[in-house]
Amino acid sequence: MKIYVPMDSAAKALGADEVAAKLTQEIAARGLEAEIVRNGTRGMIWLEPLVEIEKDGERLAYGPISEDDVTALLDGQIDTLGKVEDIPFFARQTRLTFERCGVIDPLSLADYEAHGGLEGLKRAIGMSQDAIIDEVKTSGLRGRGGAGFPTGIKWDTVRLAHAPQKYIVCNADEGDSGTFADRMIMEGDPFTLIEGMTIAGLGCGATKGYVYTRSEYPDAVAVMQQAIEIARAAGVLGPNVLGCGRAFDMEVRVGAGAYVCGEETSLLNSLEGKRGVVRAKPPLPALEGFLGRPTVVNNVISLATVPVIFAKGAEHYANFGLGRSKGTMPIQIAGNVKFGGLFETAFGMPLGTLVNEVAGGTASGRPVKAVQVGGPLGAYLHTDQFDTPFGYEEFDGQKALIGHAGIVVFDDTADMLSMARFAMEFCAVESCGKCTPCRIGAVRGVETLDRIKEGDASAIPLLEDLCEVMTDGSLCALGGFTPYPVLSALRHFPEEFAPNTAQKEAAE
Amino acid sequence: MTPASSPQDDGAIAEIISAHAHLEGPLLPMLHALQEEFGVIPEAAHAPLCKALTITRAELKGVISFYHDFREKPAGKHVLKICRAEACQSMGGTALAERLLAKLGLDWHGTTPDGKVTVEPVYCLGLCACAPAAMLDEKLIARADDARVEKALSAKNIGVSA
Numbered sequence: 139m140k141i142y143v144p145m146d147s148a149a150k151a152l153g154a155d156e157v158a159a160k161l162t163q164e165i166a167a168r169g170l171e172a173e174i175v176r177n178g179t180r181g182m183i184w185l186e187p188l189v190e191i192e193k194d195g196e197r198l199a200y201g202p203i204s205e206d207d208v209t210a211l212l213d214g215q216i217d218t219l220g221k222v223e224d225i226p227f228f229a230r231q232t233r234l235t236f237e238r239c240g241v242i243d244p245l246s247l248a249d250y251e252a253h254g255g256l257e258g259l260k261r262a263i264g265m266s267q268d269a270i271i272d273e274v275k276t277s278g279l280r281g282r283g284g285a286g287f288p289t290g291i292k293w294d295t296v297r298l299a300h301a302p303q304k305y306i307v308c309n310a311d312e313g314d315s316g317t318f319a320d321r322m323i324m325e326g327d328p329f330t331l332i333e334g335m336t337i338a339g340l341g342c343g344a345t346k347g348y349v350y351t352r353s354e355y356p357d358a359v360a361v362m363q364q365a366i367e368i369a370r371a372a373g374v375l376g377p378n379v380l381g382c383g384r385a386f387d388m389e390v391r392v393g394a395g396a397y398v399c400g401e402e403t404s405l406l407n408s409l410e411g412k413r414g415v416v417r418a419k420p421p422l423p424a425l426e427g428f429l430g431r432p433t434v435v436n437n438v439i440s441l442a443t444v445p446v447i448f449a450k451g452a453e454h455y456a457n458f459g460l461g462r463s464k465g466t467m468p469i470q471i472a473g474n475v476k477f478g479g480l481f482e483t484a485f486g487m488p489l490g491t492l493v494n495e496v497a498g499g500t501a502s503g504r505p506v507k508a509v510q511v512g513g514p515l516g517a518y519l520h521t522d523q524f525d526t527p528f529g530y531e532e533f534d535g536q537k538a539l540i541g542h543a544g545i546v547v548f549d550d551t552a553d554m555l556s557m558a559r560f561a562m563e564f565c566a567v568e569s570c571g572k573c574t575p576c577r578i579g580a581v582r583g584v585e586t587l588d589r590i591k592e593g594d595a596s597a598i599p600l601l602e603d604l605c606e607v608m609t610d611g612s613l614c615a616l617g618g619f620t621p622y623p624v625l626s627a628l629r630h631f632p633e634e635f636a637p638n639t640a641q642k643e644a645a646e
Numbered sequence: 647m648t649p650a651s652s653p654q655d656d657g658a659i660a661e662i663i664s665a666h667a668h669l670e671g672p673l674l675p676m677l678h679a680l681q682e683e684f685g686v687i688p689e690a691a692h693a694p695l696c697k698a699l700t701i702t703r704a705e706l707k708g709v710i711s712f713y714h715d716f717r718e719k720p721a722g723k724h725v726l727k728i729c730r731a732e733a734c735q736s737m738g739g740t741a742l743a744e745r746l747l748a749k750l751g752l753d754w755h756g757t758t759p760d761g762k763v764t765v766e767p768v769y770c771l772g773l774c775a776c777a778p779a780a781m782l783d784e785k786l787i788a789r790a791d792d793a794r795v796e797k798a799l800s801a802k803n804i805g806v807s808a
């Protein structure tokens with residue numbers, strides 16, 4: 139008998155370690171033949187800690203399980219949820235990038251290979267650099283970090299650059315509120331990321347990789363480090379990748395609590411040991427990146443999707459999706475929802491379906507008011523926009539963005555003026571300080587919103603002007619996109635910015 | 647107040663610096679290791695860091711001050727981080743933070759007079775599907791409420807007044 143208890147940090151934050159400890163104790167006390175496997179999460183966070191028991195060839199789920207449920211669980215007195223694959227939230231997904239996450243032991247390379255791991259890398263080893271890049275281009279993969287830039291084109295630029303040393307840098311600085319896909323894959327299937335980075339290295343002629351992640355993710359750091367050591371010991375990483383005669387190795391680096399370091403050039407400065415100030419482009423990091431050398435900077439999910447593209451073929455991947463948004467997206471459903479978690483699906487599902495059906499509406503049971511998509515720089519969408527299909531261009535058409543695909547749901551108690559103020563405050567706290575519209579503008583934005591709150595209607599046009607200056611005059615998307623949440627809140631919920639309501643509330 | 651450095655400290659500093667000297671871009675790993683060892687970036691490490699990396703004191707100060715994580719003054723014995731970001735706000739995180747700060751008699755970044763705990767804001771812990779979230783030292787708390795956070799605090803002998 140195998141008992142799976144996730145070691146994902148969301149599961150741990152809900153008591154998974156205590157459950158595992160109690161299970162170990164009970165197994166010993168009862169003299170049971172049982173092995174506890176600490177897997178990643180299956181992504182249904184409302185069911186965590188989700189325990190799975192595998193026996194007689196069947197793997198059944200139970201959850202949420204608390205420490206106090208363990209005795210009853212082993213006595214067979216807890217009803218099963220059935221197989222994870224049959225739970226509606228899971229059954230509705232298309233899992234490509236996250237196929238193995240939660241299924242396998244994240245630190246067992248044998249388990250990884252038994253579930254299709256390393257097939258992509260083995261195929262890539264037999265291909266020329268040209269063919270590797272073409273495969274990525276054909277897949278239609280676009281950067282999952284937010285900007286949606288075609289990954290194959292970025293790789294080609296690095297491949298064509300002449301330099302004695304090139305780098306693959308994985309952007310694992312996942313700082314957007316409402317997102318946790320990078321963390322989940324690093325904790326639940328780290329070899330996928332290692333494999334994807336190695337394929338990138340082979341394709342571009344880079345021999346060294348870095349995973350730059352956040353200090354807020356200590357578990358992900360620990361799992362990645364262990365996985366890298368295991369991969370190195372097995373010859374997946376090192377001077378002779380799987381015996382192919384080419385080298386690739388990598389390291390984990392940890393940031394120090396700066397949101398802006400998720401911006402790729404700020405990240406490179408930070409990796410070099412400098413202040414995380416954004417660099418002007420050009421030069422592109424692809425030509426002059428880490429230490430001035432050609433560097434691919436890609437998001438975790440972009441890189442972790444590469445193995446399945448090579449294992450199943452670019453065409454297979456490109457067959458999913460909508461228009462120019464090809465493949466699948468791991469959508470992270472968060473905030474005030476009944477069913478929160480990771481939902482990987484082909485691009486194209488309408489936002490309303492995601493919120494009302496998949497997420498089951500709000501946790502509070504109150505009506506949905508607004509949904510922020512794409513992190514702190516993403517717009518607030520109104521329920522009137524729920525027909526919008528989940529895709530890059532489709533969201534752009536709504537003056538919104540999908541970003542790293544986090545969706546945060548708010549019920550009708552949300553105060554949209556406060557949310558707009560928070561967006562400005564966040565920008566002020568996290569600004570790298572290089573441009574005035576961002577550094578000073580965000581502070582003015584907070585003050586202007588405070589005036590609006592006090593009933594000063596003349597401050598509304600000021601806020602709009604300020605947003606225009608930030609949009610036009612900022613070097614990066616921190617200053618440049620903060621107007622998205624601010625203006626969307628203003629446009630879709632004007633009554634909350636109107637002086638009469640503001641005054642009325644103040645008078646109450 | 648920075649305590650004068652002892653010869654042992656100088657030894658530990660030199661060891662940390664040389665252990666990371668071979669890395670490409672070694673400064674952040676060095677600063678993390680120093681803070682892990684001393685709880686702060688000790689003043690006594692400035693000169694050897696500048697020398698090892700051939701950077702100026704101004705550059706070093708610039709880096710240390712840029713990042714929210716690095717401390718020049720020690721924090722309390724424990725650090726409670728409460729998430730202030732949007733997903734946590736949608737689940738009542740703002741009110742939770744205000745109540746906890748009031749009970750501890752602190753503002754953000756403040757430390758209790760007994761030096762037991764410092765409270766800091768954090769912007770997302772990746773627990774947005776089980777918000778609101780907090781972290782006491784390295785222990786994560788999801789679906790945080792007063793009771794869960796106070797239980798974690800009292801396990802560290804940190805008293806909370808009602």
Ligand SMILES: Cc1cc2nc3c(=O)[nH]c(=O)nc-3n(C[C@H](O)[C@H](O)[C@H](O)COP(=O)(O)O)c2cc1C
Nearest residue numbers: 281282283309311312313400401402436437440615
């Ligand atoms: C303020 C700011 C924060 C960002 N944070 C992240 C991040 O945490 N992770 C990420 O992959 N990209 C982030 N980006 C986008 C990166 O600059 C870059 O576009 C991305 O890493 C490229 O990888 P991709 O093509 O695979 O998406 C951020 C951008 C800005 C302006």
Ligand code: SF4
Nearest residue numbers: 570572573576614617
């Ligand atoms: S917009 Fe803000 S964060 Fe971006 S470069 Fe300018 S000052 Fe830095």
Ligand code: FES
Nearest residue numbers: 415570571572573
């Ligand atoms: S960092 Fe350039 S203005 Fe301060």
Ligand code: FES
Nearest residue numbers: 729734771773774
């Ligand atoms: S927003 Fe609080 S944990 Fe992500």
